[in-house]
Amino acid sequence: SFSLSFSLSLPLCPSLPSTEVIDNTLDPDFVRKYILDYFFEEKQNLRFDVYDIDSKSPDLAKHDFLGQVFCTLGEIVGSPASRLEKPLGGILGKKCGTIILSAEELGNCRVIATMQFCAHKLDKKDFFGKSDPFMVFYRSNEDGTCTICHKTEVVKNTLNPVWQAISIPVRALCNGDFDRTIKAEVYDWDRDGSHDFIGEFTTSYRDLSRGQSQFNVYEVSGEEGRVGGRVTLLSFTSTSLHYMNPYQMNAYAMALKAVGEIIQDYDSDKMFPALGFGAKLPPDGQVSHEFPLNGNIENPYCNGMEGILEAYHQSLKTVQLYGPTNFAPVVNHVAKYAVAVQDGSQYFVLLIITDGVISDMAQTKEAIVNAAKLPMSIIIVGVGQAEFDAMVELDGDDIRISSRGKLAERDIVQFVPFRDYMDRTGNHVLSMARLAKDVLAEIPEQLILYMKSRGIKPCLLPPLNEEPGPEDQDHAQTTPV
Numbered sequence: 001s002f003s004l005s006f007s008l009s010l011p012l013c014p015s016l017p018s019t020e021v022i023d024n025t026l027d028p029d030f031v032r033k034y035i036l037d038y039f040f041e042e043k044q045n046l047r048f049d050v051y052d053i054d055s056k057s058p059d060l061a062k063h064d065f066l067g068q069v070f071c072t073l074g075e076i077v078g079s080p081a082s083r084l085e086k087p088l089g090g091i092l093g094k095k096c097g098t099i100i101l102s103a104e105e106l107g108n109c110r111v112i113a114t115m116q117f118c119a120h121k122l123d124k125k126d127f128f129g130k131s132d133p134f135m136v137f138y139r140s141n142e143d144g145t146c147t148i149c150h151k152t153e154v155v156k157n158t159l160n161p162v163w164q165a166i167s168i169p170v171r172a173l174c175n176g177d178f179d180r181t182i183k184a185e186v187y188d189w190d191r192d193g194s195h196d197f198i199g200e201f202t203t204s205y206r207d208l209s210r211g212q213s214q215f216n217v218y219e220v221s222g223e224e225g226r227v228g229g230r231v232t233l234l235s236f237t238s239t240s241l242h243y244m245n246p247y248q249m250n251a252y253a254m255a256l257k258a259v260g261e262i263i264q265d266y267d268s269d270k271m272f273p274a275l276g277f278g279a280k281l282p283p284d285g286q287v288s289h290e291f292p293l294n295g296n297i298e299n300p301y302c303n304g305m306e307g308i309l310e311a312y313h314q315s316l317k318t319v320q321l322y323g324p325t326n327f328a329p330v331v332n333h334v335a336k337y338a339v340a341v342q343d344g345s346q347y348f349v350l351l352i353i354t355d356g357v358i359s360d361m362a363q364t365k366e367a368i369v370n371a372a373k374l375p376m377s378i379i380i381v382g383v384g385q386a387e388f389d390a391m392v393e394l395d396g397d398d399i400r401i402s403s404r405g406k407l408a409e410r411d412i413v414q415f416v417p418f419r420d421y422m423d424r425t426g427n428h429v430l431s432m433a434r435l436a437k438d439v440l441a442e443i444p445e446q447l448i449l450y451m452k453s454r455g456i457k458p459c460l461l462p463p464l465n466e467e468p469g470p471e472d473q474d475h476a477q478t479t480p481v
Helices: 073-078 251-266 306-320 328-336 362-373 389-395 428-439 443-453 470-480
Strands: 003-009 044-050 064-072 084-089 099-102 111-120 132-140 145-151 166-168 180-186 196-202 217-221 227-240 272-275 279-280 287-289 302-304 348-354 376-382 414-417
Touching: 044 099, 064 084, 064 099, 064 389, 073 084, 073 279, 145 166, 145 306, 180 227, 251 306, 251 348, 251 376, 251 428, 302 306, 328 348, 328 362, 328 376, 362 376, 362 389, 376 389, 376 428, 376 443, 389 414, 414 428
Parallel strands: 348 376, 376 414
Antiparallel strands: 003 044, 044 064, 084 099, 111 166, 111 227, 132 145, 132 180, 180 196, 196 217, 217 227, 272 302, 279 287
8 A cells, every 4th residue: 555654854863653554545644743842043953854664664764754754843933924935856757746844832721631422324425335435633723724633533434423431732723822713524435545536614612611502513614515414522621631520530630659669668758759740830930840749849749659649739720731841950959969979888770751852852861871870760650642752752761862963971861651451441550560560670770781881889788687776777777679
């Protein structure tokens, strides 16, 4: 089958993951988005490569190169409506087509919209059967163009499909503008990629938020204005990832509990500093990227996991979540303590739980490279349905993280997306156990690598038949295992 994909790379930086593959088309409209830090005062070079994907091999050399284009992020942002159109090149004497690149500043909205739709009496498009309908959602842009933001699954051989519920970040759907037009198109899927257009309708986040009602039954307008059926909103819920359900923990709390309950066994006093980042603080609304969850600047320590969870719950009632989202301050906060204790008596583990948004990638890379020389490790757990490309890059498993041309001394970051560990039966205990096992797997090796690099040998434990003295007892409790 004929497919397309492209990769994006920055000089001196690893390539970003490719887009999804779109089968059998010469005019692909990719859903996958990339979040980049934009610096007005810097020249940020970009390269886009387009390939015809012939197999499942991740090696691009085994696929057909279709063309490439070079530009800067400033060119895209500075184009009319931040929409840049350039011809593809890279193949001598051949016209390779055109690529259209668009950019939009992300809003601070962190809300997730979960919706389910069904349709009734859609147009029959298949000669020998019914239809295989799917829906495509578009966010409208300020210049009147539309950007694809979601595709549903295909429901085979029916004119009355019920699609699975979909979860979309509101900023992907309308960038936090509740009255911005959202367009939905309905198609009949065809194997050869020439999907038949059934019809379309428009709505808005504000209208959808009314839920199932007469206001959310839409006539599907087909070609030449004919009605191609009806689409009905079956359900709509809108929640933040921090939403506190009285009957179960949210993903942030589950990740905290899963990892923290194991790590706390290696801490002698069970007192943990817990910090938040990306919020407006009372009373003046000042934005902070390093604030104590318990509200006590002088003493941010919480007593055990229960103390951390309680502080987290209380902070949600007092702060206003707000961007940008900067990681570097909390990494540097822990590094400040780690740099003072490099004799092997203490090892620090920083757990970051995030929805994947990061506003200071360059500064965070520099902070991690500097921290790699210190007795510390960083665990990042991603929650929600966002793309975690930036977190994968920070993980550095495939390509060691670097900053200003300097490689990190060792790999100290472990990233996992929590959604990969969610048990399908809803067994959260099992989900948490799976998460903890994988996310902590690299910590012992990272600790040992640091100790060996500094020539630090394990302390001798007292014989089993001897009771440790007061000094030995305190030392045994604080020595990392």
